[in-house]
Amino acid sequence: MALATLASVAALAAVPAAQAAPPGSAPVRFAPERDYGPFVYEAEDGRIAGLSVDILQLVQQHAGFEVTMLPPRPLAEQLAAARRGEVDLLSSLRPTAERGEYLLFSAPYVSVPAVLVVAAAAPGRDAASSLKALVGQAVAVGAGYAVEAPMRAAHPQVAWQAVSDDVVALRGVAEGRYRAAVVDLASFHFAVRQHRIAGLAPAEQVGFEYRLSFAAPRQQPELIARIDQTLARLPVAERQAIVQRWIPAALPQRPPRAPWTTAIGLGLLALAAAGAAWGLVGRRRAGKRPADAAPAREPPR
Numbered sequence: 001m002a003l004a005t006l007a008s009v010a011a012l013a014a015v016p017a018a019q020a021a022p023p024g025s026a027p028v029r030f031a032p033e034r035d036y037g038p039f040v041y042e043a044e045d046g047r048i049a050g051l052s053v054d055i056l057q058l059v060q061q062h063a064g065f066e067v068t069m070l071p072p073r074p075l076a077e078q079l080a081a082a083r084r085g086e087v088d089l090l091s092s093l094r095p096t097a098e099r100g101e102y103l104l105f106s107a108p109y110v111s112v113p114a115v116l117v118v119a120a121a122a123p124g125r126d127a128a129s130s131l132k133a134l135v136g137q138a139v140a141v142g143a144g145y146a147v148e149a150p151m152r153a154a155h156p157q158v159a160w161q162a163v164s165d166d167v168v169a170l171r172g173v174a175e176g177r178y179r180a181a182v183v184d185l186a187s188f189h190f191a192v193r194q195h196r197i198a199g200l201a202p203a204e205q206v207g208f209e210y211r212l213s214f215a216a217p218r219q220q221p222e223l224i225a226r227i228d229q230t231l232a233r234l235p236v237a238e239r240q241a242i243v244q245r246w247i248p249a250a251l252p253q254r255p256p257r258a259p260w261t262t263a264i265g266l267g268l269l270a271l272a273a274a275g276a277a278w279g280l281v282g283r284r285r286a287g288k289r290p291a292d293a294a295p296a297r298e299p300p301r
Contacts, residue, residue, distance in 0.1 A: 027066040028223065030056065031087035034072040035165075038190040038246040039092040039110075039212060042072040051186075051246035052091035052212065055109050058238060063230040082217055089223065090215045094146050099215070104224045108211035109231055110243065112186045114147045115202040119173055129203040131155045137179040140169035147208045151182055154207070167191050174199055184210045186247050 032048045033040045040050040048069055060067050070087060081087045083102050095105040116131055116139075131139070135157045141148045143162035152160055161178055163169050169181035170188065174197050183191075185202060192200060216223045 025065065027068040029070055029086075029088040030067050031070045031078040031081060031090050032072045033075050033078060033090075033092060036075070036092055036187075037194065038186055048072055050092075051110065051242060052214075054242045054245070055239075056089075056091060056214070058234055058242065059227055059230045062234060063226050065226070082215070085217060085219070088216055088220060092212045093215045094211060095213065095215075096146065102218055103215040104218050104221055106214040106224050106227045107231060108213045111209050111211045112184045112247070113205045114182055114208040114210065115185050115188065116180050116182055116204050116206055117170060117173060117188055117200050118180045118203045119176070120199050120201050131158060131180075131182075131204075131206060134158050134179055138177070140172050140178040140181040142166060142169065142183070146210070147182055147184075147206070150208055151206065167195055167197075170197050170200060171195070182206055189247070 032042075032053065034042050036050070038050055039052045040048065043049045056067065067089075073081075078087065078090055079099070082090060090103075093099065093103075093105065095103075099105075116129075118129065131151075132155070134155075136159055138159045138161050140161045140163045141151055142165060148160075148162065151158075161172075163172065166181075166183040166187045169178065169183060170191050172178040173181045180203070188200075188202060191197060214224070214227050216227075
């Protein structure tokens, strides 16, 4: 199945201009996730890097507010801190009903599809190319990730295997423990590059988009409003440069319908199938990974 559109920056509606931060306003406490490359992660040198961090820096420059970087932690811990009122801003999140009880979300600033990843075909053996063909086969998916429930509902014939994260899923496919995995496209390219996982290729889109937003406690609607206003006013060239730096295949294919839209064409699938690695900036902090058994509850991505 052709991957007609593999990654795109979400379209943003025009809204009024952002206002400068009032004198003496408190810094915005940003709580970065520790390991969600290429969107936000802790690099080996301790820096917090990623596409979402670069977008936040651009928003900060144009909106005129100050950001304080809190220590990086797993997503579950940062969400718990947000519930307690200990942080002002998170990134790289999909809105969910549960999160909406205590968080407000900005317009999405990037949209990336989830894809089925398979092992490259060996001589004399066809690679699986569709979830419909994987009846009774073990397919890995992130435990509690937003894509998990829709996949289980849409493809109950698949023997879904909940694992702790995308790297565990991809390594399992490369080592033959799983027939395939469902991950988001940007994380796939980041993981195979940074963790040197060879012999994998995306086979098809699975009908699920990761539309990632900033989020703030419900007590701070003004912050989300300013972020939305600023996102809508950011220069198109600056926004696209950030996306292409972290997801190099995100190239314009047709005139955008809104101020911020880019897409990848079929060339990415051909390159991925040939085993090409995209040069993504930065490197994840190396660390011990848990076993394939998933945690009891991981917040959906």
